[in-house]
Amino acid sequence: xxxxxIAYILPVSGMKDxxxxxxxxxxxxxxxSFPDTYIQDAAVDVxxxxxxxxxxxxxxxxxxxxxRTTCDRCTEEMWLDIKSEEQLLVKFSDTPSKDAEVVHxxxxxESFSVAQxxxxxxxxxxxxxxxHDDIDKDCPEAIxxxxxxxxxxxxxxxxxxxxxxxxxxxxxx
Numbered sequence: 001x002x003x004x005x006i007a008y009i010l011p012v013s014g015m016k017d018x019x020x021x022x023x024x025x026x027x028x029x030x031x032x033s034f035p036d037t038y039i040q041d042a043a044v045d046v047x048x049x050x051x052x053x054x055x056x057x058x059x060x061x062x063x064x065x066x067x068r069t070t071c072d073r074c075t076e077e078m079w080l081d082i083k084s085e086e087q088l089l090v091k092f093s094d095t096p097s098k099d100a101e102v103v104h105x106x107x108x109x110e111s112f113s114v115a116q117x118x119x120x121x122x123x124x125x126x127x128x129x130x131x132h133d134d135i136d137k138d139c140p141e142a143i144x145x146x147x148x149x150x151x152x153x154x155x156x157x158x159x160x161x162x163x164x165x166x167x168x169x170x171x172x173x
Contacts, residue, residue: 005113010022027044034119046061059088059114062084082122
């Protein structure tokens, strides 16, 4: 594991049963540790409530911050707000499970890394369509003129449709 991700390793063998709180700052160096990531920069605060129980761990993640991405409308770079809450269940088992909702780890592990889960949960918090909030303030004027034409131009297009005009003169009942 890269040195940049050591801060995301929890020393579970030394923890007592009960809840423990962890705070992480996720930034550019965090995402650079993941090959082929499409997130180049970020400023995300992660709060983790780690509930250590005898038979399992319950991890509740809260994410809030910004990621650097491109606007799908105008292709300009922008900061996109993200906010999410996710839960991860970790159970003890010597055999891997195909259950996507539960992670299985061997009994008696000394540490548990949350880096991969933080990465995946942040990726899941990104909306499918990433756009500026206000097209005519945030997108360049040269772009939004084409994307948000004035109402008069729309009305003019609707009035001067040659196909509709050709059928208006026919008296078909």
